[in-house]
Amino acid sequence: MSELVLINVSGRDKPGLTSEITGIMGRYNVRILDIGQAVIHDHLTWGILAEIPDESRASPVIRDLLFRLHALDLQVRFAPITETEYQQWAEGRNRACYIVTLLSRDIKAEQIARVSEITARHGLNIDNISRLSARPSLNPSENRIACVEFSVRGTPEDLERLRTDFLKIAGDMNVDIAFQEDSIFRRNRRLVVFDMDSTLIEAEVIDELAHEAGVGEQVSEITERAMRGELDFSESFAERLALLRGLDESVLERIAGRLRMTEGAEYLIRTLRSLGYRTAILSGGFNYFARHLQERLGIDYVYANELEIVDGKVTGRVAGPIVDGDRKASLLLEIAQREKISREQVIAVGDGANDLPMLSQAGLGVAFRAKPLVKESARHAISTLGLDAILYLIGYRESEARLVSPE
Secondary structure, three states, X not given: OOEEEEEEEEEEOOOOHHHHHHHXXXXXXXXXXXEEEEEEOOEEEEEEEEXXXXXXXXXXXXXXXXXXXHHOOOEEEEEEEOHHHHHHHHHHOOOOEEEEEEEEOXXXXXXHHHHHHHHHHOOOEEEEEEEOOOOXXXXXXXXXXXXXXXXXXXXXXXXXXXXXXXXXXXXXXXXXXXXXXXXXXXXXXXXXXXXXXXXXXXXXXXXHHHHHHOOHHHHHHHHHHHHOOOOOHHHHHHHHHHOOOOOEOHHHHHHHHHOOEOOOHHHHHHHHHHOOOEEEEEEEEEHHHHHXXXXXXXXXXXXXXXXXXXOOEEEEEEEOOOOOHHHHHHHHHHHHHHOOOOHHHEEEEEOOHHHHHHHHHOOEEEEEOOOHHHHHHOOEEEOOOOHHHHHHHOOOOHHHHHHHOOO
């Protein structure tokens, strides 16, 4: 009759340790049922669930392991596991698995405590915790992104309540928390579509144009209400455009030259391109500026509004249909079909109410530095970090950055 034993080893990490331990087990034909290892600051925690085929040989295996691990100055603990306990554990592996991503400028103990408390309250068990970001500096001001990923398992009774709880503590602690099902699609996203204004760039271009036309306050107030979802986008857009009538075409180039990229945008796009992702701008702004970004960043697709210009002057109209929220959602699906991928493999990023339709169509919709209505309606939000934080939502590890080699 076989015997099940859980073996836990801890101490200073040493090269070849796994080979040493499993080599001893191999001499007794031990079967490995589970194995895991973590190293923090050169200190090892190593665990293995072993099935010793002949119960009478359990003592010799444990004796040899004890002798060798003692010689290596490592601590070891053995715990017998019953067949019933093993079956319960094995059946639990079939429960749904989720990924909780904690993003901050600097990770604090309270943040991890609050996240883990919520997962436990909703019936989720933490299987694994990993740091995805680089090792931090001891000077907190030098740390730009810190990321810890939790792999959790279970079946929460109320997913929406769980997401609401995460959103609340994210706001309370000024951090970002994402909660995703750990499906094959999470690890195989292929397309990222972006809003442009206040997402890829810091400004709302129509507000910049309005400032040059001397109607800045009027247009900014309408823009703000539209982004909050208080006004219909198409109607408010036409109203704002009309105020720009007569603006000289030369102003466009001047504005394009001073537009500032959002924190992390350039690194994110370069990295996505290196990883083989396709990218798109789906904007309720203007093609003139979107093409400027396309050339600068190497964006694959651009869809925005064509600002009508006659005799060198802005007419206050656009040529063709307005790219509103519904049009953005349709374009997302159209590009996905063209790229022969499912919508579950698409990431959409935006900040305004007119971005919600495309965020809802994407497998991963991210409200970026968004208005409260958009944050509450979107399934994921990034509010405290730059755009490159999105990389961690797809499992990117900063230690792998040298392998990606962005241009």
